[in-house]
Amino acid sequence: MTAPQTSWIDSANDGQTHFPLQNLPYGVFSVKGQSPRVGVAIGDQIVDLAALDDAGLLPAAAKGAFAGTTLNRFIALGKPAWTETRKRLTALLSGEDAALRDNAALRDNAALRDKALVPMSAAALHLPVDIPGYTDFYSSKEHATNVGRMFRDPDNALLPNWLEIPIGYNGRASSVVVSGTPLHRPNGQIKLPNEARPVFSACRKLDFELEMGFIVGKESALGEPVSTADASAHMFGMVLLNDWSARDIQQWEYVPLGPFNSKGFGTSISPWVVTMDALEPFRRDNPEQSPQPLAYLQQQDKNAYDIALEVSLQPEGAPAPSTICRTNFKAMYWTMAQQLAHHTVSGCNVRVGDLMGSGTISGTTPDSYGSMLELTRNGAEPVTLADGSQRGFLQDGDSVIMTGYCQGEGYRVGFGTVSGKILPAR
Incomplete structure (x- = not known):
């Protein structure tokens, strides 16, 4: 049996979490005093995608899609943008490929980690999508x-x-x-x-x-x-x-x-x-x-x-x-x-x-x-x-x-x- 792919975020690797590297679900969160924005769940953390976007770490096709209060802007970009963003996030959060400098851009940047990683326990979660029907x-x-x-x-x-x-x-x-x-x-x-x-x-x-x-x-x-x-x-x-x-x-x-x-x-x-x-x-x-x-x-x-x-x-x-x-x-x-x-x-x-x-x-x-x-x-x-x-x-x-x-x-x-x-x- 092939060992599952792991993340440098330890809480994503225990086999019981709902949010391992293989998942990366999208949601909308906020912390006290700040506006809601789009994030991805991994282990017991939320990755602030607006922060990664501002740092230039996400695909150009998704530029500006994560600062809003719903997922709709990102979803509307279409499947190629979803796939490219998921692939990029997997690389940034993977513990196996992080030796590559580009893939370690989040892991090895302490200031960016402090900004982009939010403990779930500190966040409020919001309705993720504006639902027309x-x-x-x-x-x-x-x-x-x-x-x-x-x-x-x-x-x-x-x-x-x-x-x-x-x-x-x-x-x-x-x-x-x-x-x-x-x-x-x-x-x-x-x-x-x-x-x-x-x-x-x-x-x-x-x-x-x-x-x-x-x-x-x-x-x-x-x-x-x-x-x-x-x-x-x-x-x-x-x-x-x-x-x-x-x-x-x-x-x-x-x-x-x-x-x-x-x-x-x-x-x-x-x-x-x-x-x-x-x-x-x-x-x-x-x-x-x-x-x-x-x-x-x-x-x-x-x-x-x-x-x-x-x-x-x-x-x-x-x-x-x-x-x-x-x-x-x-x-x-x-x-x-x-x-x-x-x-x-x-x-x-x-x-x-x-x-x-x-x-x-x-x-x-x-x-x-x-x-x-x-x-x-x-x-x-x-x-x-x-x-x-x-x-x-x-x-x-x-x-x-x-x-x-x-x-x-x-x-x-x-x-x-x-x-x-x-x-x-x-």
């Missing part, structure tokens, strides 16, 4: 089946169209927030079983949804569809995503046009965007699909990704979180390439920074279900946490923490975490 899909067969059995027909859980098209809806981008942002329990209309009319109430069945999201990196023109073969060229990277859900509000409102208030109160994403280049070694065979999709949804490339995922829940005051779900992104029935192809087949254009959610990710076993709705069978079978408390759905003060990573030989390419705490309804 948000779309959420419904692409886990196991999740769709579980929900169908609970709310429709146990013997015919999937609607006829589910196996033919990647079901999705146009959401809203205004309430996408970065990890760590607390959210208030939403209010809305709820239809109680024995009442003739709905009541206005705070949500009584608040839930999380374990998802991944991808960030569009290349726009498309109005009227021009993106094929499954070209889809990867339109993807910059991926984030963890928690699409919080008010189940009781949703159950009343979703017919006939789908969720609205039950989803509009908040979606949380992780602060680090892991690039598709970093995820390339973890592509896997696509899931079997039957019936065979229509021609525009057929795919030749491997578009599944092996990403281990985990969800923990921590009540307010509890000493530690309790793991309640473990699953894997590779189980998704519809791939991201198929989602993008279907999204654009009508001629809908996409823009740099658009966010596409996968839909809840559930596996085949009860401990791999990606929502409280499934884990507790709509609250009927509460989960027991490490402190002895039980949950059917989320209570005020609860924090939900999601994490995920790809396992390489001696290293991990990880996403960090996405977390959020539930505050009382206003």
Whole structure:
């Protein structure tokens, strides 16, 4: 087995960090008294890319792209600039090639290191992308089946169209927030079983949804569809995503046009965007699909990704979180390439920074279900946490923490975490 490539930043080499040299995810950070700017995570450090750019160490193609408060300017430069910048950063941070004077320009410059390296513990992380549009899909067969059995027909859980098209809806981008942002329990209309009319109430069945999201990196023109073969060229990277859900509000409102208030109160994403280049070694065979999709949804490339995922829940005051779900992104029935192809087949254009959610990710076993709705069978079978408390759905003060990573030989390419705490309804 070949030893993994290492960095001169020691914390990047322990085999457990989510941010080794093989990852180099992008995000936006700030330190006290300074404006947000673009950085790359490595080990327990953030590399200030604006500082490296000012020092002339980054590609000319990316000049000036890192001083802004979002990644959009850099993403819009396109794949050649992404690839060249990643290659340059790998050289600057590598412990193996640093003997070359050019590659040691950061390592051997103490003044620049002091300026460009920021401990993560000293930084605040911000929403990494200005998101023009948000779309959420419904692409886990196991999740769709579980929900169908609970709310429709146990013997015919999937609607006829589910196996033919990647079901999705146009959401809203205004309430996408970065990890760590607390959210208030939403209010809305709820239809109680024995009442003739709905009541206005705070949500009584608040839930999380374990998802991944991808960030569009290349726009498309109005009227021009993106094929499954070209889809990867339109993807910059991926984030963890928690699409919080008010189940009781949703159950009343979703017919006939789908969720609205039950989803509009908040979606949380992780602060680090892991690039598709970093995820390339973890592509896997696509899931079997039957019936065979229509021609525009057929795919030749491997578009599944092996990403281990985990969800923990921590009540307010509890000493530690309790793991309640473990699953894997590779189980998704519809791939991201198929989602993008279907999204654009009508001629809908996409823009740099658009966010596409996968839909809840559930596996085949009860401990791999990606929502409280499934884990507790709509609250009927509460989960027991490490402190002895039980949950059917989320209570005020609860924090939900999601994490995920790809396992390489001696290293991990990880996403960090996405977390959020539930505050009382206003």
